[in-house]
Amino acid sequence: MKLYHSPASPYARKVRTLIAEKDLTRLIEDVPTDPYANSAKFLSVNPLGKIPALVTDDGLALFDSPVICAYLDAHSEGKGEALLPASGRDRWLVMRGEALGDGLMDLGLYLITEKRKPDGEKSPTLTARRRDQVEQTLDALFSFVNELPPAFNLAHISIACALGYFDFRHAEIDWRNGRGELAAWYSDMSNRSSLAATAPI
Ligand SMILES: N[C@@H](CCC(=O)N[C@@H](CS)C(=O)NCC(=O)O)C(=O)O
Structure with a gap:
């Protein structure tokens, strides 16, 4: 999976914290991104031009941080407790x-x-x-x-x-x-x- 982020973004930090909690680091390729650079490649991932954005292994582009966190929490191969209770x-x-x-x-x-x-x-x-x-x-x-x-x-x-x-x-x-x-x-x-x-x- 590819995570588009910057180290200063608090929204991206949520996702990075969840990744660390669930021990998913090895599954994630970091893509440092300046959202204000308006790169065509990044805009094809998130037309809103905002980080964080995640592209899953099956090519699904996800944003924004609540959606990405819910996805990673649900697709973490059973590692650790759920950080978002299911019900x-x-x-x-x-x-x-x-x-x-x-x-x-x-x-x-x-x-x-x-x-x-x-x-x-x-x-x-x-x-x-x-x-x-x-x-x-x-x-x-x-x-x-x-x-x-x-x-x-x-x-x-x-x-x-x-x-x-x-x-x-x-x-x-x-x-x-x-x-x-x-x-x-x-x-x-x-x-x-x-x-x-x-x-x-
Ligand atoms: N609701 C979004 C907010 C994301 C957001 O605003 N990210 C900022 C960086 S901290 C951004 O990319 N801003 C670029 C812009 O607004 O043009 C989320 O939770 O992911």
């Missing part, structure tokens, strides 16, 4: 937690994109809304983490990758301040070998 309430809790982590990444990505725009193109109103959404989500995050099934799962991966992205790209946002339980949880997660091995660079 029941736990499945919805994990999918909800994954969506929360992904949404936090979306907000972080919006803010970094906005920060890099020339002055005339910036939107202070929308940026203020996105900043509020970040704070609201961070305030609520630990209670969602607490409701997750305790066994390590895809929601843990997504939320940890989102917080790691804020450390990586938004050092000015002191998200740990006043959120000691979330900070302690994240610190534990960061020591897990799959997450330590995929830290953004």
